[in-house]
Amino acid sequence: MKYPKLFSKAKIGTLKLKNRLVMPPMVRNYADTSGKATDRYVEHINRIAYGGVGLLILEASYISPEGKGFKNELGVHSDTCIPGLKKLVKVAHDHDAAIAIQLYHAGRQTHSSITGKKPVSASAIPCPTMQEKPTALNQKEIKRLVKAYGKAAGRAQKAGFDAVEIHGAHGYLIQQFLSPYSNERTDSYGGSFENRMRFLLEVMESVQENVGATYPVIVRLSGEEMVEGGLEIKDMTKVAELVEAAGADALHISSGNYGSYGEGHLIPPMAIKDGVNIPLAKAIKKKVKIPVIAVAKIRTPELAEKTIKDGSADLIAVGRSLLADPDWPKKAKAGKAKDINPCIACNQGCISRLFAQEDVWCTVNPKCGREIEFGVQEQSPKKLLVVGGGPAGLTAAITAAERGHTVTLYEESAELGGQLIAAAVPPHRKDWELLRKSLIRQVKALPVEIIMEEKFSIEQAKAGGYDAAIVASGSKASVPSISGSDKSNVIIARDIFEGKAEAKGKVLVVGGGCMGAQTAEYLAEKKHEVTLVELTDQIALEAPIDDRNLLLKRLEKIGVTMHLKTKVLKIQDDGALVHIHEQGKRHLKADTVVLCLGSKPHDGFTYKLKFVIPNVIVIGDAKEARRVTDAVIEGGLAALEV
Numbered sequence: 209m210k211y212p213k214l215f216s217k218a219k220i221g222t223l224k225l226k227n228r229l230v231m232p233p234m235v236r237n238y239a240d241t242s243g244k245a246t247d248r249y250v251e252h253i254n255r256i257a258y259g260g261v262g263l264l265i266l267e268a269s270y271i272s273p274e275g276k277g278f279k280n281e282l283g284v285h286s287d288t289c290i291p292g293l294k295k296l297v298k299v300a301h302d303h304d305a306a307i308a309i310q311l312y313h314a315g316r317q318t319h320s321s322i323t324g325k326k327p328v329s330a331s332a333i334p335c336p337t338m339q340e341k342p343t344a345l346n347q348k349e350i351k352r353l354v355k356a357y358g359k360a361a362g363r364a365q366k367a368g369f370d371a372v373e374i375h376g377a378h379g380y381l382i383q384q385f386l387s388p389y390s391n392e393r394t395d396s397y398g399g400s401f402e403n404r405m406r407f408l409l410e411v412m413e414s415v416q417e418n419v420g421a422t423y424p425v426i427v428r429l430s431g432e433e434m435v436e437g438g439l440e441i442k443d444m445t446k447v448a449e450l451v452e453a454a455g456a457d458a459l460h461i462s463s464g465n466y467g468s469y470g471e472g473h474l475i476p477p478m479a480i481k482d483g484v485n486i487p488l489a490k491a492i493k494k495k496v497k498i499p500v501i502a503v504a505k506i507r508t509p510e511l512a513e514k515t516i517k518d519g520s521a522d523l524i525a526v527g528r529s530l531l532a533d534p535d536w537p538k539k540a541k542a543g544k545a546k547d548i549n550p551c552i553a554c555n556q557g558c559i560s561r562l563f564a565q566e567d568v569w570c571t572v573n574p575k576c577g578r579e580i581e582f583g584v585q586e587q588s589p590k591k592l593l594v595v596g597g598g599p600a601g602l603t604a605a606i607t608a609a610e611r612g613h614t615v616t617l618y619e620e621s622a623e624l625g626g627q628l629i630a631a632a633v634p635p636h637r638k639d640w641e642l643l644r645k646s647l648i649r650q651v652k653a654l655p656v657e658i659i660m661e662e663k664f665s666i667e668q669a670k671a672g673g674y675d676a677a678i679v680a681s682g683s684k685a686s687v688p689s690i691s692g693s694d695k696s697n698v699i700i701a702r703d704i705f706e707g708k709a710e711a712k713g714k715v716l717v718v719g720g721g722c723m724g725a726q727t728a729e730y731l732a733e734k735k736h737e738v739t740l741v742e743l744t745d746q747i748a749l750e751a752p753i754d755d756r757n758l759l760l761k762r763l764e765k766i767g768v769t770m771h772l773k774t775k776v777l778k779i780q781d782d783g784a785l786v787h788i789h790e791q792g793k794r795h796l797k798a799d800t801v802v803l804c805l806g807s808k809p810h811d812g813f814t815y816k817l818k819f820v821i822p823n824v825i826v827i828g829d830a831k832e833a834r835r836v837t838d839a840v841i842e843g844g845l846a847a848l849e850v
C-alpha cells in the first residue's frame with residue numbers, strides 16, 4: 209500500500225470511516241428551486257461515493273429560505289426535503305461511504321434576487337462582493353435562526369446522515385457574527401470575543417439538543433479571514449478550542465470569506481500553490497485533540513499522505529479533484545495515481561459557473577453532473593470521424609471510443625492538444641499542460657486511430673464510410689481591420705505562445721481580454737517594456753474572479769502600463785495612434801504591436817462534409833470561440849449524440 213496513512217481507518221466521534229479522504233461540501237446547483245434533491249444530484253453523488261471516498265459532506269444546505277445563496281442549492285429547511293435527502297444518504301451507504309451534510313445560512317453573502325428577501329446579518333454592513341445592505345438581526349430573529357439550525361440537524365439525522373457539518377467558515381452568517389470585520393453589534397452578540405462566539409456556540413447547542421450528544425458534529429472554520437480587520441489564525445485557534453470544548457467532533461479548516469475570495473486561498477486557482485491552507489490546519493491541530501480536516505488544492509495522494517504523516521491534519525478533503533475524477537480514491541489506493549485525471553485548478557467549469565448561478569461542470573470531466581446521460585449504454589456503435597485533436601476533439605474521441613464507437617481522429621499539426629499548448633505558456637498557467645497530458649494518455653489507452661500531420665480531405669471522408677463526423681477544428685485569431693495591422697512590426701499573441709512569432713523591444717499589446725493580459729504579463733516577465741490597451745473599461749473580465757484579481761495585481765507589480773477605454777486608430781512603424789477616453793488622441797511608442805483581439809471559428813469544410821457523411825456535429829471553437837470548459841463539455845456531449 210503506497211499511501212498507508214491516507215487509507216487507514218479513522219473516526220469522527222462515534223462515526224467510523226473506511227479511509228481518511230473526505231469530499232468537502234460543494235454547492236452544485238443541481239437541486240430543484242425549492243431545495244430538494246433531484247435524480248441528477250443523486251446519481252452524481254452515487255458516482256462519487258462509488259469512487260471510494262470515505263466521507264462525503266454534502267453542500268452548504270440552507271436552514272432557512274432567506275439564507276439560501278444559490279438558485280438550485282440543496283435545502284434542509286423543511287421536512288419536505290427529507291425524502292430527497294434520504295436518497296442521497298442511501299447511495300453513499302450503498303458504497304460503504306459515510307455521509308454528512310453542511311448546515312448553512314448565507315447571511316449577507318446572498319442577494320434578494322436569489323431569495324426574494326433582503327439579506328440578514330449580524331450588522332447592517334453590506335458584503336463587498338454582494339453589495340446589498342443586509343438587515344441586522346434582532347435578538348428574536350437570532351433565536352429563531354439558532355432553532356432553525358437545530359431543526360435542520362434533526363432533519364439530517366432523520367434522513368439518515370451520519371453527521372452534520374456546521375458551516376462556520378467562508379464569511380457566511382456564523383462567521384459574520386464571529387468576525388469584527390462584519391459584526392459591529394453592541395448587544396450580547398457583538399463586541400467582545402465571547403459575545404461574537406455566542407451565535408456559533410448557541411447553534412452548536414441547538415444542534416446537539418436536536419440530535420443527541422453522541423451524534424457526530426463537524427465544524428468548518430476559516431483559519432484566517434484574509435481581510436483587514438478580520439479574523440486571523442491567532443483568533444481562530446481560540447475559536448477552535450472553544451468549539452472543541454462545546455462538543456465538536458472534528459474541525460474542517462478552510463480560509464477566507466467573499467471579501468478575500470480574490471486572494472485565491474478559498475478555492476485556489478492555478479496561480480496559487482498546492483496545499484496553501486495546510487499550515488492553518490496544522491496550527492489548529494496543535495491546539496485541539498479532535499480530528500482536523502485539511503483542504504484546498506491537495507490534489508495528489510502524495511501530498512495528502514504527507515500532510516497526515518507529518519501531523520498537519522488527520523483527514524484530507526479533496527473537492528474539485530473528485531469532480532475531475534471521482535475514482536481518485538480508488539486509483540490512489542490501487543497505486544495507480546498516474547491514472548488520475550487531475551483537477552487543473554482552472555475554476556472555469558465549477559466555481560465560475562456557480563457564481564454565475566449556473567450548474568457546476570468540470571472542465572476536465574464532461575460526465576460530472578451528467579452521470580445519468582453518460583450511464584446509458586450505446587446501442588448502435590458507429591464509425592466516427594473526429595477532425596481536430598484539441599481539447600474538444602480529444603474529449604469527443606475518448607468519450608466516443610469508451611462508448612464503443614470506432615473512432616478515427618485527424619490532427620493536422622504534429623502535436624495533440626490544440627490551444628492547450630499555447631494556454632500553458634504564460635506565467636501561472638502550466639496546469640493546462642496537465643489537461644493536455646491527461647487527454648493524450650486517455651486517448652492513447654483506447655482503440656482510437658490517430659492520424660497526425662495530415663489535413664484530411666473530403667475524398668478521405670467519403671472513402672472512410674463514416675456514419676458520423678465531429679468537427680473540432682478549433683479557431684484562428686481574429687485580425688480586425690485596423691489600419692496598419694498588416695505591417696511587419698505586428699504579430700498575433702497566439703503565435704508568440706506557439707513559438708511562431710517573437711516580440712522585440714518595447715511592446716504594445718492590443719486587447720485586454722484574458723489572453724491579452726496574460727500576453728502582457730508573459731512579455732513583461734521577459735523584460736519587455738509593455739503597454740496594454742483595452743477598448744472597454746475592464747481588463748481580463750472573462751477570467752475567474754480570483755484568477756483575475758491575482759493577474760491584475762501581478763500586472764501592476766511588474767509594471768505593465770494599462771490604458772482602458774482606448775481605441776487603436778492606426779498602427780504605425782513605431783507604435784500606434786490611439787484614442788484614450790477623456791485624454792484624446794495619443795501616440796503610444798512600440799517596436800512590436802501584439803494583437804490579441806479574440807478568435808473566430810476555423811471551419812471551412814463542414815458544409816462539404818455534410819454531403820458525404822450523414823451526421824456532422826460541429827463543436828468547440830469551430831462552432832464559436834469560447835473557453836476550454838465549453839470545448840470539453842461539447843466534446844463529451846457530441847459523443848453521446850452520434
Ligand SMILES: Cc1cc2nc3c(=O)[nH]c(=O)nc-3n(C[C@H](O)[C@H](O)[C@H](O)COP(=O)(O)O)c2cc1C
Nearest residue numbers: 232233234235267268475504505526527528558559
Ligand atoms: C463548486 C464549488 C462549490 C463549493 N461550495 C462550498 C460549500 O457549499 N460549502 C463550503 O464550505 N465550501 C464550498 N466550496 C469550497 C470547497 O469545499 C473546498 O474548500 C475548496 O474547493 C478547496 O478544496 P479543493 O481544492 O480540494 O477543491 C466549494 C467549492 C467549489 C469548487
Ligand code: SF4
Nearest residue numbers: 551554555557558571
Ligand atoms: S472545472 Fe477546473 S477547477 Fe473546477 S474541478 Fe474541474 S478542473 Fe478543477
